[in-house]
Amino acid sequence: MTVSVPPPDLQDRRTWMGLLARARPERLAELVPDEPDPGPVILRQPEIGTVMVQGRIGAAGSPFNLGEMTVTRCSLRLESGAVGHAHVQGRSKDHARRAALVDALMQTGRAAQLRRDVLEPLLRDEAGRRLARAGKAAATKVEFFTLVRGEDR
């Protein structure tokens, strides 16, 4: 299936949806406010399923099926009409519901506040985790030094 690259305004949404999906469920629970009142209409109840992960033959060739991963999805609609979707790794229904809620709220007047209170902390957490891991790996990089060259003999 081919799907066109999203127009620029969707790029922003793609980014926050990915960030919400990668977030640790417990961290998202700390950051995400209680559901607005009246609560959202659930369009698709949080549901656990799988997604088949594909790789490419030789990293660059044709796709093949590598195996599945667990994914939970949810869709809901706010009173304002904004619709939020989530597909998040793992089996946490709360994670999917919160991610869908934030996705919907990001399309409302509360976007700036949520960006500050939810997305930016998540981004900082993630960047910190990645940097720490990459830094430790970098310290195991081999620094070669030459003892004797074959042609020196």
Added chain:
Amino acid sequence: MYVAVKGGERAIENAHALLAEDRRGDTGVPELSVVQIREQLRLAVNRVMAEGSLFDPDLAALAIKQARGDLIEAVFLIRAYRTTLPRFGSSRPVDTGAMACSRRISATFKDAPGGQVLGPTFDYTHRLLDFRLAAEGQGLPKPATADPVAGPVPHITSFLNREGLIETDRPGDDLPPDLTREPMELPAARALRLQAITRGDEGFILSLAYSTQRGYGRTHAFVGELRIGTVAVEMDIPELGFAVEIGEVELTECETVNQFTGSKTEPPQFTRGYGLVFGQTERKAIAMSLVDRALRWKELGEDDTGAPAQDEEFVLMHADNVQATGFLEHIKLPHYVDFQAETELVRKLRAEGAARRQEAAE
């Protein structure tokens, strides 16, 4: 004669209760938590995810606990659970070139851009039992940190590509065959073979790969590159009309560079074998790439030497440990009727033989 019998219900219940008690072991010893297994037996968790063909570390850890550490039983539990879940779709092919690597080595290029990053490896350990681990609560060595390499680390085989010294994989976007949905049909496309091998039994794939190194379908493999790290998983969401990241998975990828003297159809060049496996599973990924390369003999115009690793039917139909153990272990279950029939047959043959001998003697 077929005799239907019932019974054993109470024996089975009691056996399962005994199993549960033995699983727990000495109650004077604290119970192992699923999180402890996930964090501290991570390579076992990875193996169960790879062979169970389901990336979910918590589920794999639970399966290991339930299976009392029997990893094939744990794989079986994961496969059974997987069948209860709806499949939402397929991801886009993951981009291993954008992997956040925690390990990345090459046996062919010392000075590869990005360097040789050892990561959390058993290599260069002395394989001496460390009795400090037997004493709990010991302090941990603190891993050093250094400035990470900025940006993605390029695949090493891309350097050989530039000179045309190695075959190139033609990119495509064909819908790959899926052995979890359609019964395997032979001959199998390379995509189907890779799916079967990546979820195949590590011991079986390892032994096959070793057999190619010892001369049964030799392919002269070097590890061009081995990398371990996390990649983003992206999926097209139909109701949105665009793709989003839904999570990330840890993968081990191995690309072998194999000597190839050319054939009727191909010039002399290096060829490739490919391994890609869930989790940090480096033995499996290397073995996978060797077996993948051995199975490509026909496509590359090589000779069939009759080696097991070249025999697609042999490799693919025997790689799955859940299938194998299911068929193997079923012979311990009641076969009273089959055996009775065989006993009758043997008695009859013996009686006929005795009668013939008697006749001859008279």
Added chain:
Amino acid sequence: MANPLTAETLGGGFDDAPIQSARAFRAALDAMARPGRIHVIAGARPPAPLSAAAGTLLLTLADGTTPVHLAGDIDCDALRGWITFHTGAPLVPAEAAVFAVGRWTDLAPAHRFAIGTPEYPDRAATLIVEMPVLEAEGPVLAGPGIRDRARLTLPDPEAFRANHALFPLGFDTFLTCGNRVAGLPRSTRVEDF
């Protein structure tokens, strides 16, 4: 791609998918096992003009691996969006369909649909035919799953007779009307009056 994210498109799914889809699956199974017997099937509230029964069958049976063909006025934006959102099924022409939904006159000619192969007779289409009425009266049915005789409203007895003649190949059919469904597998004979 048409992407109408309307309330109509996104609503009307199962409220409790595991339970409702299991009940609906059971009803679908019974309908196929007892051809001609009418079952009530519910749970989905699809956009018009699709019936609740046909919508519930689609939510229960279709997914990303089962291409669906929409015929006639069923092939509208609201239903396209609804099926995509709730099932993920790709929408395809008649020849590629695993499921095809519509009124009989829109589905005809029926020979466009997959009838399976001798090696894999299961690779055949299942038609979901929307009926103006569905009652236990009309042509006489006989065959597996029918004790003596059954009667069922059929849109075109001759077409089902021709389909049965292909057995073990042939398509299978659900007939739907409101919240009612009946099955007509390829194994069922449609007898002369």
